[in-house]
Amino acid sequence: MSITKATRHISQNEGLIFEKSSPGKAAWKLPPLDVPEVDAEKLLGSSVRNDLGEMPEVSEIEIIRHFTRLSTWNYAIDLGMYPLGSCTMKYNPRVNEVVVRLDRLANAHPYAPEKISQGALRILRVLSDALIEITGMDAITLQPAAGAQGEMTGLLMVRAYHESKGNARKKILIPDSAHGTNPATAAMVDYAVENLKSNEQGMVDPAALAAQMNDDVAALMLTNPNTLGVFEHEIAKIADILHAKGGLLYMDGANMNALVGKARPGDFGVDVMHLNLHKTFSTPHGGGGPGSGPVACKQILEPFLPSPVVITKPDGTLGFEYDRPQSVGRVRAFYGNFGMFVRALAYIMANGPDGLRQTTEDAVLNANYIRKELTGTFDLPYSTPSMHEVVFSDKLQGKNGIKTMDLAKRLIDYGFHPYTTAFPLIVPGALMIEPTESESKEELDLFVEAMKSIAREAENEPQTILDAPHNTRISRLDETAAARKPVLRWKRPS
Amino acid sequence: MAYPADRKYTKEHEWVMADGGSASIGITHYAQESLGDIVFVDLPKVGSEITAGKMFGSVESVKAVSDLYAPASGTVTAVNDSLATTPEAVNKDAHGSWMLKITLKDAGEVSALLSAADYEKFVAEEAGK
Numbered sequence: 211m212s213i214t215k216a217t218r219h220i221s222q223n224e225g226l227i228f229e230k231s232s233p234g235k236a237a238w239k240l241p242p243l244d245v246p247e248v249d250a251e252k253l254l255g256s257s258v259r260n261d262l263g264e265m266p267e268v269s270e271i272e273i274i275r276h277f278t279r280l281s282t283w284n285y286a287i288d289l290g291m292y293p294l295g296s297c298t299m300k301y302n303p304r305v306n307e308v309v310v311r312l313d314r315l316a317n318a319h320p321y322a323p324e325k326i327s328q329g330a331l332r333i334l335r336v337l338s339d340a341l342i343e344i345t346g347m348d349a350i351t352l353q354p355a356a357g358a359q360g361e362m363t364g365l366l367m368v369r370a371y372h373e374s375k376g377n378a379r380k381k382i383l384i385p386d387s388a389h390g391t392n393p394a395t396a397a398m399v400d401y402a403v404e405n406l407k408s409n410e411q412g413m414v415d416p417a418a419l420a421a422q423m424n425d426d427v428a429a430l431m432l433t434n435p436n437t438l439g440v441f442e443h444e445i446a447k448i449a450d451i452l453h454a455k456g457g458l459l460y461m462d463g464a465n466m467n468a469l470v471g472k473a474r475p476g477d478f479g480v481d482v483m484h485l486n487l488h489k490t491f492s493t494p495h496g497g498g499g500p501g502s503g504p505v506a507c508k509q510i511l512e513p514f515l516p517s518p519v520v521i522t523k524p525d526g527t528l529g530f531e532y533d534r535p536q537s538v539g540r541v542r543a544f545y546g547n548f549g550m551f552v553r554a555l556a557y558i559m560a561n562g563p564d565g566l567r568q569t570t571e572d573a574v575l576n577a578n579y580i581r582k583e584l585t586g587t588f589d590l591p592y593s594t595p596s597m598h599e600v601v602f603s604d605k606l607q608g609k610n611g612i613k614t615m616d617l618a619k620r621l622i623d624y625g626f627h628p629y630t631t632a633f634p635l636i637v638p639g640a641l642m643i644e645p646t647e648s649e650s651k652e653e654l655d656l657f658v659e660a661m662k663s664i665a666r667e668a669e670n671e672p673q674t675i676l677d678a679p680h681n682t683r684i685s686r687l688d689e690t691a692a693a694r695k696p697v698l699r700w701k702r703p704s
Numbered sequence: 705m706a707y708p709a710d711r712k713y714t715k716e717h718e719w720v721m722a723d724g725g726s727a728s729i730g731i732t733h734y735a736q737e738s739l740g741d742i743v744f745v746d747l748p749k750v751g752s753e754i755t756a757g758k759m760f761g762s763v764e765s766v767k768a769v770s771d772l773y774a775p776a777s778g779t780v781t782a783v784n785d786s787l788a789t790t791p792e793a794v795n796k797d798a799h800g801s802w803m804l805k806i807t808l809k810d811a812g813e814v815s816a817l818l819s820a821a822d823y824e825k826f827v828a829e830e831a832g833k
Binding site (some may be wrong): 689693 | 767
């Protein structure tokens with residue numbers, strides 16, 4: 211089988227670290243004790259623990275080799291394209307890493323007095339101002355640890371706002387194309403979820419929304435562009451319908467990579483939204499994390515932001531304000547994932563306004579290039595213009611018994627990370643592809659060639675696809691058996 | 705797929721087979737087919753109350769977790785415990801794998817549900833979409 215591969219799979223055999231263990235082997239040796247020895251049992255009493263359970267006993271080089279070999283099994287954006295839709299797996303620029311490792315930033319302590327933390331506070335302020343300008347909102351918190359926590363913070367603020375008006379209201383409207391985190395968030399802040407059906411273009415239908423909108427609705431949670439990669443062009447009308455009945459518009463910022471520098475949610479009627487610094491603003495996503503999910507809002511919601519917020523004090527220095535009686539409270543220890551703020555700010559400053567705009571244009575161009583090249587080869591269920599991602603379906607391959615998951619598994623053989631499978635739910639058998647601006651035309655062509663080759667295989671040798679992946683260390687896993695009868699821990703062979 | 709005429713069906717893809725004042729409940733062949741390989745079935749305890757149209761449990765497949773909705777109101781008298789260890793029975797024979805038995809609060813609730821023929825028509829429309 212001769213295929214053009216983007217990357218090569220490394221297949222180093224490696225067992226569990228427990229299997230390398232032998233009694234008494236150690237990776238350390240301490241000098242002789244030069245202080246009086248103490249009896250742990252005497253000091254700790256019944257809290258002392260003598261049985262430490264099963265621990266691997268290995269040498270230093272064995273530890274190093276074990277984890278180095280494991281690391282070679284990873285797939286990463288540094289190895290090749292990672293086209294997971296709605297995940298915005300873009301390149302993490304090295305300049306971000308240079309800046310965040312500067313000694314005085316890397317070693318800054320959250321308990322250091324404000325007086326000697328002015329630089330760190332200024333990073334929070336400058337990043338906040340930049341994100342406010344990009345989103346067109348009025349105020350922001352950088353605290354939430356990632357997108358889902360950002361959603362929860364935003365909805366807690368929505369609830370606090372309605373409560374301050376004397377009625378918390380009962381439900382949140384959510385389109386059927388939404389990310390699963392949206393209804394989960396609504397339920398967690400004790401709102402009922404009401405489903406909003408998409409129209410034939412895959413968008414919110416203003417007439418249907420108007421029919422469902424009433425005084426019980428606290429907010430609509432909307433992703434724009436939505437999960438089909440389609441811009442909700444009736445967004446201003448949607449906002450008006452909500453506002454007319456006292457409801458709020460929450461925007462899930464997962465797909466903000468299609469808007470930065472081109473359109474501002476604050477200008478099209480959004481009241482509160484979260485951003486994902488680990489998507490749109492190039493901080494590591496996935497295993498590399500952690501995430502960061504700032505929440506930006508309009509003035510009416512500002513009193514409810516988590517405390518503390520950064521303020522300019524009367525003497526002109528920066529500090530934290532904790533006395534915020536209407537705040538929903540702290541949502542994260544200290545001030546959020548500070549290292550991500552530094553990286554995101556480095557990205558924003560390195561690109562500048564024109565660079566960020568270009569980034570958005572390139573992301574949209576790349577998705578549309580893939581759409582153009584693969585339409586016909588794969589079924590395109592919604593022909594509405596695409597923004598930063600494109601959603602195909604497995605309908606054409608389905609007649610040979612091949613589903614989106616099978617195609618994705620085969621894509622691994624070609625050296626790419628799979629696209630997002632089976633989402634959004636409104637497209638049966640979805641292939642959701644988001645290349646981001648990071649990919650060159652050369653890499654996109656390699657991807658297109660791989661997808662076309664897989665489609666040919668689906669016609670001529672479907673079994674090759676059904677058994678894929680073939681070139682990885684481990685072939686197709688039995689996911690059903692793994693879920694039905696999971697093996698959760700290693701046991702020493704008797 | 706021919707749906708057995710000895711029971712009634714809901715638009716949420718549950719079946720209910722009444723026998724005097726009691727009934728057994730399961731999910732349809734179409735439901736198991738759309739879910740894919742089922743790996744876990746979460747059911748209420750004997751003695752608990754279920755209410756028509758409200759959630760009473762969930763089914764987890766490799767693809768997703770889906771809620772189960774009660775086709776009728778009543779008190780749970782038996783739970784099919786074998787599904788805890790062999791959830792694949794639902795994939796193999798959805799109409800033969802009951803999940804709950806209940807005493808019906810109002811037998812009229814069952815007779816108002818879809819007949820096998822009506823359900824078949826409903827599924828054909830839903831699948832054709």
